[in-house]
Amino acid sequence: MAERLLDVDDLHVTFVTEDGLVNAVDGVSFTLDRGEVVAIVGESGSGKSVTAMTLMGLTRSPNSRFTGSAKLRDQELVTATEQQLEKIRGKEIAMIFQDPISSLSPVQRIGDQIIEQIRAHEKISKSEAMDRTVDLMERVGIPRARDRARAYPHEFSGGMRQRAMIAMALSLSPSVLIADEPTTALDVTIQAQILREISQLSEDSDSGIIFVTHDLGVVADIADRVIVMYAGRVVEQGTLDQIFYDPQHPYTWGLLGSITRVDRDPPRRLPAIPGQPPSLVNAPQGCHFRPRCPYAFDRCVEVPPLESRLGDAPEHLDRCWLEVDDKRVRREVEGRIGLTDPSVAA
Amino acid sequence: MSADAAAVQDPAPVDGRQPLIDVEHLELHFPIKQGVLIDRTVGVVHAVDDVSLILHEGETLGIVGESGCGKSTLARCIVRLLEPTSGALRFRGQDITHLGRKGLDPVRREVQLVFQDPVASLNPRKRVGQIIGTPLRLHGMDRDKVQDRVRGLLGQVGLNPEHVNRFPHEFSGGQRQRIGVARALAVEPRLIVLDEPVSALDVSIQAQVVNLLDDLQDELGLSYVFIAHDLSVVRHVSDRIAVMYLGKLMEVSPAKELYSKPIHPYTEALLAALPIPDPNENRARRRDVIGGEPPNPINPPSGCRFHTRCPHATEICSQSEPPLAEYANGHVAACHHPQNVSEAEISSATRSTLSPLTAGDDMPGGKQEPPRTDAADSDSDADREG
Numbered sequence: 144m145a146e147r148l149l150d151v152d153d154l155h156v157t158f159v160t161e162d163g164l165v166n167a168v169d170g171v172s173f174t175l176d177r178g179e180v181v182a183i184v185g186e187s188g189s190g191k192s193v194t195a196m197t198l199m200g201l202t203r204s205p206n207s208r209f210t211g212s213a214k215l216r217d218q219e220l221v222t223a224t225e226q227q228l229e230k231i232r233g234k235e236i237a238m239i240f241q242d243p244i245s246s247l248s249p250v251q252r253i254g255d256q257i258i259e260q261i262r263a264h265e266k267i268s269k270s271e272a273m274d275r276t277v278d279l280m281e282r283v284g285i286p287r288a289r290d291r292a293r294a295y296p297h298e299f300s301g302g303m304r305q306r307a308m309i310a311m312a313l314s315l316s317p318s319v320l321i322a323d324e325p326t327t328a329l330d331v332t333i334q335a336q337i338l339r340e341i342s343q344l345s346e347d348s349d350s351g352i353i354f355v356t357h358d359l360g361v362v363a364d365i366a367d368r369v370i371v372m373y374a375g376r377v378v379e380q381g382t383l384d385q386i387f388y389d390p391q392h393p394y395t396w397g398l399l400g401s402i403t404r405v406d407r408d409p410p411r412r413l414p415a416i417p418g419q420p421p422s423l424v425n426a427p428q429g430c431h432f433r434p435r436c437p438y439a440f441d442r443c444v445e446v447p448p449l450e451s452r453l454g455d456a457p458e459h460l461d462r463c464w465l466e467v468d469d470k471r472v473r474r475e476v477e478g479r480i481g482l483t484d485p486s487v488a489a
Numbered sequence: 490m491s492a493d494a495a496a497v498q499d500p501a502p503v504d505g506r507q508p509l510i511d512v513e514h515l516e517l518h519f520p521i522k523q524g525v526l527i528d529r530t531v532g533v534v535h536a537v538d539d540v541s542l543i544l545h546e547g548e549t550l551g552i553v554g555e556s557g558c559g560k561s562t563l564a565r566c567i568v569r570l571l572e573p574t575s576g577a578l579r580f581r582g583q584d585i586t587h588l589g590r591k592g593l594d595p596v597r598r599e600v601q602l603v604f605q606d607p608v609a610s611l612n613p614r615k616r617v618g619q620i621i622g623t624p625l626r627l628h629g630m631d632r633d634k635v636q637d638r639v640r641g642l643l644g645q646v647g648l649n650p651e652h653v654n655r656f657p658h659e660f661s662g663g664q665r666q667r668i669g670v671a672r673a674l675a676v677e678p679r680l681i682v683l684d685e686p687v688s689a690l691d692v693s694i695q696a697q698v699v700n701l702l703d704d705l706q707d708e709l710g711l712s713y714v715f716i717a718h719d720l721s722v723v724r725h726v727s728d729r730i731a732v733m734y735l736g737k738l739m740e741v742s743p744a745k746e747l748y749s750k751p752i753h754p755y756t757e758a759l760l761a762a763l764p765i766p767d768p769n770e771n772r773a774r775r776r777d778v779i780g781g782e783p784p785n786p787i788n789p790p791s792g793c794r795f796h797t798r799c800p801h802a803t804e805i806c807s808q809s810e811p812p813l814a815e816y817a818n819g820h821v822a823a824c825h826h827p828q829n830v831s832e833a834e835i836s837s838a839t840r841s842t843l844s845p846l847t848a849g850d851d852m853p854g855g856k857q858e859p860p861r862t863d864a865a866d867s868d869s870d871a872d873r874e875g
Contacts, residue, residue, distance in 0.1 A: 186691035186692065186693060186694075187662075187691055300782055301556075302782055303782075330555035330556055330718065331555070331718070331720070331759055331762040331763050332555065332758060332759065332762045332778070332779055333555075333782065334762065335761070335762035335763075335764075335776070335778040336778055336780065338764070339778055357691060357692060358692075358764075359692070359766040360721075360763065360764035360765060360766040361764055362766070363764055363765065363766050363767060363768045363771045364764035364771055383768050384768055384769075387766075387767065387768050388768075397693055398692060398693060399766070400696070401692045401693045401695065401696035402692060402696075402721070402766050403696075403699070403719075403721040403722045403724065403725035404721055404724075404725075404765070404766065404767075405720045405721040405724045405747070405748050405760065405763060405765070406748045406765055406770070408745065409724070409725040409726075412700055412703070413696040413699055413700055413725070414696075415693060415696035415697045415699075415700055416693040416696070416697075417697075419661050419663070419664075419694075420691075
């Protein structure tokens, strides 16, 4: 049994804004074990990044409110003091951001930025820290690392900057690595290289990885388990294969149906999800997906609990009132999974 | 070389269709200037370097490549927002390469552009009605007719016609992109150049916009040039796909053959890098991820531009620029070591008229042949019919 690293239980993050309360994260629960890659998937505004950033204490501000718990082993993160968080950030939980140019300091050499992080947590000499920095940079595939450590971020290409970010994140061998859309700004060939580095590192270092992304291709490539979020809530979670081959929530069907594929002849028409995601200030009552769901019925005004509705897969959870057998029929569109409106199709 | 050039001068209608756009040895070089008093040109960026393409009426041509490959610059040349350095660009046979503002007016009516970022490309101080109505007024429509037409257009792109008086910020990303499409449609163009039209959108909204573009093409018989870095979206919408690398055309493939038969190693590398959203197939695939990054376009590699990263590169690749060889189904690729094609296909390949002027005469398979003299080659005769 792998060691449990993170246990997030009923986490709520609310922001007070001029327009009202924004329930950015609305009761999210999940766990992360050692050696595991958990992908959080969702569209803009689904709360996936806020969830990830809250674990690092990065969403704290005078207008944010938190309830629920997020435990790193025995350490509570939601109520941790700044001093406690400072010890955890970088050392226990490290984060790789989407946009490396805005997350690296433009006026400090790459090497110095990594050294600074190491020396903030460990009492070692500058030259020792430098040697470790060079090792790290070589490990993530930066050539001529000793020279490159003296370069500034603007002298690096996008892919190299992202590698430098990864080197920095790994510098203290954290047990949890949070990657928030780390490859979204990169070209496909560079993306493939970075994904390979990340999965290699997770195997070598045996840390747990939370991978936040909107790209289901990347999910299929890297994840062991998948959490699907919609409008602040987890609507479905399960293993990679459960989510792709036996998705239970209509929103997941819609996501899977919306992707274009390079290896197949295109379907006559993409089964796209109708409508727009709801505003989080004024979210619909009951199931948040109800206004866009062609199969919504009376019961959907009650929020469905996140629970397993499949007898043979207790770890596969979803939030939908529909009957399982019914769902398996309805999600079929022209031989693939998708969301269609039966009233339009007829 | 001269015989080759003469052949391209006269774009013969292929399949009895007149090409809508005919791009011929198009080059666009951006000078790099230095100095305070005297602008010395210290180098040039070869953004688009001798690209030839043909687009037919009603067709969708996809252009893919990594950042810096010149795909957006090529698009901007086609709509003549940029003036090419050399080469020729013809719209329905008319040379528009160096036309001035007045001369371009009728062409602008037929060729429109939709941009990637719907926030930056819509004026935040104008109402939607004004944004879509401006091109109509510029092209001489009566003021009272404009309002009706704008409402019609909003309906056509799936927006509520009641929203004419709203500002762009009142719409979501997907809706804003629909406004961009409505504005492009306003003057009833024949060709719309779409520069990364869905890259900034969420997947579910992406699918809606892709469906909208499909519907409009069926309804109005539009031609599209669809530019994106996402191969799977391009594969979905295109009839033919052009792959660019460092300003050069690497391969033009029928969409159906892109995945099953990538001929150029660069295309193969792009496809291998792309994760397939299907866990079982993704695990079953053998994926050779290429290393390195695209070289500096100010000082591109000699010969084939991809040879510095290519797993199949040999000596010839750095010495001689490969011509575009034409295989079956109009599939062309510029490579000395073509992949996924049989010996017979290689020997029956002919030099395409789209080949860059600087390309050498070395055809793949070690053939040394000037264009259209392959009849002397006995193998190719035998395979011609197959």
